[in-house]
Amino acid sequence: MYRTFFKRSLDLVFSLSLLVVLFPVILIISVILLVTTGDSPFFKQVRPGKDEALFSIFKFKTMNDDRDRDGNLLPDRDRLTVLGSFLRRSSLDEIPQLFNVLxxxxxxxxxxxxxxxxxxxxxxxxxxxxxxxxxITGLAQVSGRNHLGWDERLAIDVKYFDNMSFWLDAKIILLTIGKVLGSKDIVVDGSSQVRLDDERRLTLVPEKKSDEYFSGSYLKVV
Structure with missing residues (x-):
């Protein structure tokens, strides 16, 4: 019952409530980003969701769009703004994902x-x-956040799927709050994170499967 009904109901109630409570914070950060960058305060990127359906995830923008002389974006560490660094350390950049939950x-x-x-x-x-x-958070994040290796992180995600419950979710949320308040295990420079598509991983999946995933018909945001 929790997996199929109550979890979504709680998400709906709490996301709406938090959006109302945090509206002044969202407004202030949006205005500051708009004034300082002259661009949209939100970062949007397509990610795979439930059943691998694609959706646009929202965050506050923490990097500028500076490019080199060839028109390529500079490395993340060079584009991270002072305000963006603060938003990441405080996890305030994640607030717009409440809209994704809603x-x-x-x-x-x-x-x-x-x-x-x-x-x-x-x-x-x-x-x-x-x-x-x-x-927005998960068992892997409270078990080591971005410092986990990919194999370990994905194994923890599967463990969460197999053991999902109200009490586990409550524990994860409480641990997440503690980590955010203590700024523990938060990686500000995303370029330092391990990549999933390493050489060993490339040998696990046939090349044709990659072609199937990235066919024009699959890349349709739903």
């Missing part, structure tokens, strides 16, 4: 939605993470 793309707790480019590299067991809604 409309049903995400849940408060679940496997983090990873990059679309990683889809071909999961094993069949690891793809269980996409049978449920992705989360």
């Amino acid at each position: 409309i049903g793309d995400m849940s408060f707790v679940g496997p983090r939605p990873l990059l679309l480019a990683y889809l071909p590299y999961y094993t069949e067991e690891e793809r269980k993470r996409h049978q449920i809604r992705p989360g």
Whole structure:
């Protein structure tokens, strides 16, 4: 009952409530970002969600769009702004994902939605993470956040899928609050994170499967 009904009901109630309470914070950050960058305060990126359906995840923008002389974006560490660094350390950049929870793309707790480019590299067991809604936080995040290796992180996501319950979600949320308040295990420079599509992973999935994932028909945002 919790997996199929109550979890989504709680997501809906709490996301709407938090959006109302945090509206002044959202407004202030949006205005500051708009004034300082002259651009949209929101970062939007397509990610795979439940059943691998694609959706647009929202965050506050923490990097500028500076490019080199050839027109390529500079490395993340060079584009991260002072305000963006603060937003990441405080996890305030994640607040816009409450809209994703409200409309049903995400849940408060679940496997983090990873990059679309990683889809071909999961094993069949690891793809269980996409049978449920992705989360703002998850068991992997409170077990080591970005410092975990990919194999370990994905194994924890599967463990969460197999053991999902109200009490586990409550524990994860409480641990997340503690980590955010203590700024523990938070990686500000995303370029330092381990990539999923390493050489070993490339040998796990046939090349033709990658082609199937990235066909024009599949890349349709729903």
